[in-house]
Amino acid sequence: MSLFHRAAGLGLVALLAATPALAQQKTLRIAMTAADVPTTTGMPNNGFEGMRFLGYPVFEAPVLWDLSRADRPAGLRPGLAERWEQDPADPKTWIFHLRRGVKFHDGTDFNADAMVWNLDRFFKNDSPQFEAAGSGITRARIPIMAGYRKIDDFTVALTTTRVASYFPFMAVYLLMTSPNSWEQGGRDWARVAQLPPAGTGPFRLSRFTPRVSAELSKNEGYWDPARVPKLDRVLLLPVPEANARLAALRSGQVDWIEVPPPDAIPSLRQANFNVVTNSYPHVWPWFYQMGGSATPFRDVRVRQGLNYCVDRAGLVSLLNGTAEPSVGWLKPSDPNFGRPENRYGFDPAKGRALLAAAGFTPQRPLAFKVMISASGSGQMLPLPMNEYMQQNLREACGVNVSFEVTEWNTLLTAVRSGPEAPILNGSTAVNPSSPSSDPSVAARYFLQAFVPPNGFNWPQWNDPAFEEAFAALENAKGEAEFNAAYAKAHERLVDNPPWLYIVHDLNPRAMSRRVRGFVSAQSWFQDLVTVDLQ
Known part of the structure; x- marks a missing residue:
């Protein structure tokens, strides 16, 4: 049996074991295309599927994608920064004005010190908290970062190597993790991944089993009360083989699958499953x-x-x-x-x-x-x-x-x-x-x-x-x-x-009719906050 089939099988075994314990709550079960659970330290691997499911739901950036509409390509909205602008005296410098009152999932404060700590984690090789894997991903997505500095407790300046009118579109990839998570993990990112670590997002990572599953739970204390999730939990399962994902959906083992086999789409619709597609970049x-x-x-x-x-x-x-x-x-x-x-x-x-x-x-x-x-x-x-x-x-x-x-x-x-x-x-x-x-x-x-x-x-x-x-x-x-x-x-x-x-x-995904409130944004990323289960 191939590695990919073994991973799919492990995910479904975990799902079957987890389902009874979660039956009393609104738990959305998603079969991903990934061969493994994306990494959980706050900068997930597995490309943008990792960002979709174990990035933005849990960890946030100064700038976020606006995923609220299906009728136009996703733009940007304020995230951990309320606003930002180019420095009129130096167009290579961007000033980010941070949101006040934001707490990490562990109860500690997000502020300029926390943001600079995270930037050191990605861009300063000799910092104690440097994380090689997360740094490689982040630097590849933001190759023009030249420097950064704290202006005051809620203002940070980021400088680029070249004038870049599009820099806010890069700032979406600066995910923030609680510095306290790293301390609680003994200053060891491998141990931090198992804690799990704390972000600021609408979901928190509540359970993680490598190669098997990750579980997200509702963040009741999210900084935007209008965006507290409707779901109690989200169970993420790596099921890389398309027909295994299809079988899991048809048998009721999952509620949502990424990329259904194209030849199965007509029969899925006939069986009253919802198949969603949309143009996206x-x-x-x-x-x-x-x-x-x-x-x-x-x-x-x-x-x-x-x-x-x-x-x-x-x-x-x-x-x-x-x-x-x-x-x-x-x-x-x-x-x-x-x-x-x-x-x-x-x-x-x-x-x-x-x-x-x-x-x-x-x-x-x-x-x-x-x-x-x-x-x-x-x-x-x-x-x-x-x-x-x-x-x-x-x-x-x-x-x-x-x-x-x-x-x-x-x-x-x-x-x-x-x-x-x-x-x-x-x-x-x-x-x-x-x-x-x-x-x-x-x-x-x-x-x-x-x-x-x-x-x-x-x-x-x-x-x-x-x-x-x-x-x-x-x-x-x-x-x-x-x-x-x-x-x-x-x-x-x-x-x-x-x-x-x-x-x-065209970004196809298939889901049970029980899944309500999903907006198929014209983006690689999707908003789980609005999703509910009937």
Whole structure:
């Protein structure tokens, strides 16, 4: 039995054991796609699924996502900071005015000292509380942090390495943990994870069993009385195999599953389950590696040609309409998509011609290896999807693709590694899904300054026209100037593609009709506060 099937089985055993004890309370049981419970120290692993379920419900940042609406992409709202602004004398400095009266779950106060303590935890390697794993995740998401200082008990200044109009979109990833939790854990993060640690969020982590489950409970003393959860508890179970999640939902062992198998969606609806989808800022691509000595992707004709070889409509059909074709980092409907010269569609003749011009012919076919995961946050159904891509590219354009199949967190580590790193085992492309929610994400994925280990520009992509347009975006003084620069930058992402654009996810999840009050936000993250059980 595979590791992933064993993990799924352990999760369901735990669920069955836990259900009777929780029957008297409103307990929402969720089957995640993760192969393990995300880490619990206040900066979860497992990508954005970790943030969705063991990040924001428990630990909060100065700035939070506004997940209250389904009809538009999620924006920002005040969190542990009531307001923030750029320093008029220094646009690289942002001033955060912290909320008063906020308590961590252990009863201690959140204030400027606690925030600076957490920043030291992530950004100061020689601090006693430095946490290497959490630091790696945070620094990758906020690669422009230069410094920070306490101004007074409820004001903190954060300084960036470059002017960044989008910095508040990075501040959402600064999750705060109680310094007292670390002391109670003997100043050992491994022990802190078992306590469990204290955040400020509407839920508190009440129980945690590695590989099996995590349990969240209502924070009755939450700082915003209007947002005290309706649920008493949330039980989180790692069930990476899609059919195992489906069986758990059908049998009543869970109330909610992430990413139901597409072919099961019609029968789920007929059986009176609620299947929810919504557009959100997500792209499921292959990243091209342009560094190293063994890559075929330095030639833009290869990268463009593959984008013309993909039958995206066929893949959407395989996914039963739970995705839409991707022809850029942003969706074509986005006002900042721009007007690129290339509008990728399924055009095998054009794809083969571009590959031939780059020297890849039927006599010398293009061949490369892609590192993929078996499941994970935002990965949809990666095994059948990648098998489809393998067959599609071979039949349409004579391209031979092989795979290095790994676990999701291993893939994330690989994406933070340089070309030809041993962890890649010869892969010259990787398949991690990506958010496309705001320019701060574009900065860390595409600017030359943020090649690993400084960010997520794993392809080692360098486009001077993109850099120029993005600098104009970072320094923009008004919305029109900002949007024009963003569109120009995105045109370069299409015409000089660092990625093979495949599909955008529609964020499907299935749940029992007992689940009420859920708003499918256009975001990777979702609000559990409004959810209730009938």
